[in-house]
Amino acid sequence: MRLLVSLISGLLFGIGLTISDMINPARVTGFLDLAGAWDPSAAFVFAGALTFSGLAFFLAKRRSAPLLDDRFHFTAKARIDRPLVIGSILFGLGWGLSGFCPGPVLAALTSFQGNVAIFALAMFAGMTIFRFLPARNVVKDDN
Amino acid sequence: MHDLSPLWPLAGGALIGIAAGVLLLFNGRIAGISDLAAKATGLADEGFRLPGLVFVIGLIGGAFVASTLIRKPEIVLSGSTLQIVVAGLLVGFGARLGSGCTSGHGVCGMARLSRRSIAATMIFMGTAFVTVFVTRHVFGGM
Numbered sequence: 001m002r003l004l005v006s007l008i009s010g011l012l013f014g015i016g017l018t019i020s021d022m023i024n025p026a027r028v029t030g031f032l033d034l035a036g037a038w039d040p041s042a043a044f045v046f047a048g049a050l051t052f053s054g055l056a057f058f059l060a061k062r063r064s065a066p067l068l069d070d071r072f073h074f075t076a077k078a079r080i081d082r083p084l085v086i087g088s089i090l091f092g093l094g095w096g097l098s099g100f101c102p103g104p105v106l107a108a109l110t111s112f113q114g115n116v117a118i119f120a121l122a123m124f125a126g127m128t129i130f131r132f133l134p135a136r137n138v139v140k141d142d143n
Numbered sequence: 144m145h146d147l148s149p150l151w152p153l154a155g156g157a158l159i160g161i162a163a164g165v166l167l168l169f170n171g172r173i174a175g176i177s178d179l180a181a182k183a184t185g186l187a188d189e190g191f192r193l194p195g196l197v198f199v200i201g202l203i204g205g206a207f208v209a210s211t212l213i214r215k216p217e218i219v220l221s222g223s224t225l226q227i228v229v230a231g232l233l234v235g236f237g238a239r240l241g242s243g244c245t246s247g248h249g250v251c252g253m254a255r256l257s258r259r260s261i262a263a264t265m266i267f268m269g270t271a272f273v274t275v276f277v278t279r280h281v282f283g284g285m
Contacts, residue, residue, distance in 0.1 A: 002169070002194065003193065003194060003197050005169040006166070006170065006194040006195075006201065007197050007198070007201040009162045009166040009170075009174060009198060009201065010162070010197065010198035010200065010201020010205060011162075011202070011205035012161055013158070013159055013162035013163075013198075013202050013205065014201060014202035014203060014205025014206040014207075014209065015155075015158055015205040015209040015213070016156065016157070016159035016161075016162060016205075017155065017159065017202070017205075017206060018155070018205070018206045018209035018213070018214065018216055019154060019209055019213055020151055020154070020158075021147055021151060021152065021155070021216055022152075022155065023206060023210075023216050023218060024144075024218050025219065025220050025221075026144050026217070026221065027144065029275055030144070032271050032272055032274075032275040033275050033276075034275075034276065035276055035279070036279060036280070039147075040149070041149070042152070043152075044149045044152035044153045045153075045156035045159070046249065046250070047156060048152065048153040048154065048155065048156025048159070048160060049156040049157070049163070049250045050160060050250065050253065050254055051157065052159075052163070053159075053160040053164055053167075053250050053251055053254035054160075055160075056160070056164030056165075056167050056168055057167065057251075057256075060168060060171075066167065066168055066169055066170055067168060067169045068170055068171075071171060073171050073172050073173070074173065074255075075259075077242070077259060078259065080258060080262045083240050083241065083242070084242060084259055084262065084263055085241075086240060086241070087236075087237045087238065087241020087263075088237065088241040088248075088262075088266035088267040088270070089237070089266060089270050090236060090237030090241070091233065091234055091267045092237070092266065092267035092269065092270025092271040092274065093271075094229070094234035094235075094237055095230075095267065095270075095271045095274075096270065096271035096272070096275045097226060097230035097233070097274060097278065098220065098226075098227060098230035099220070100220065100230065101176075101177075101245050102180050102235075102238060102244050102246070103176040103202065103244075103245070103246050105234075106176070106206075107202060107203065107205075108206075108218045108220075109203060110203060113218060115220050115224070115227055116218065118224060118228060119227050119228075119230065119231040119234075120231070121231070122230070122231025122232050122235065123231040123232070123234050124180075124184060124235060125232060125235065126231060126233065126235025126236035126237070126239070127181055127184075127186045127236065127239050128186055128235075129236055130239040130240055131181075131186045131187075131239070
């Protein structure tokens with residue numbers, strides 16, 4: 001059952017990314033270009049998304065468990081630590097340079113464009129580098 | 144690139160929020176794509192997780208269905224191959240180091256009022272704004 005939910009959630013997410021045009025990196029960099037011809041679309045996307053995710057978390061707080069599992073799976077981390085800050089800076093750099101982040105690029109693979117595939121491969125390479133970094137304290141997150 | 148009626152971003156955003164809500168209220172999980180993509184490809188610390196792969200398949204499938212039946216998007220990725228590769232590496236590494244991206248921190252974490260996510264979102268948004276400013280208006284259109 002939970003796998004079906006994952007599938008449905010993914011489907012809705014992919015449809016949302018596509019019809020909102022967040023799948024188009026040029027639309028996103030238009031939003032990020034404050035000094036240029038500013039495109040507010042991404043702001044509307046966040047507004048629409050946060051309305052419903054906000055409602056969902058509001059409802060979730062009132063429950064001790066979700067419907068199909070015995071507990072919620074949230075990170076135990078609470079501190080704003082160095083990896084969070086540095087990771088966010090690096091992510092923001094890459095996002096600003098391309099207009100792509102993980103969700104949209106996966107959705108955009110449906111366009112069969114070579115440069116999109118190159119970005120996706122590089123992104124997974126970046127994840128792999130992180131995964132196999134020596135001397136990384138893998139603090140098991142009770143997630 | 145043509146102007147887009149705000150109805151599309153609002154509707155698409157609503158679907159994204161609903162998708163996150165569904166995953167949360169049924170499975171108790173955060174819809175963070177960087178995390179789910181890592182789990183789908185066995186790159187998470189906990190290795191491969193089937194729900195992650197199923198979600199990613201759904202995402203790609205949903206994008207395909209939407210672009211075929213609802214609205215075919217233009218997908219314009221500019222920049223040299225080098226720039227694209229560097230950007231991809233940064234996004235992949237940065238999202239993992241920072242424990243999330245626009246969906247995990249921006250859509251879910253902020254909705255949860257997580258201090259970490261609010262901080263992360265402000266930092267990556269600010270960095271992205273500056274990056275675009277520098278590449279477009281200082282170095283003239285990268």
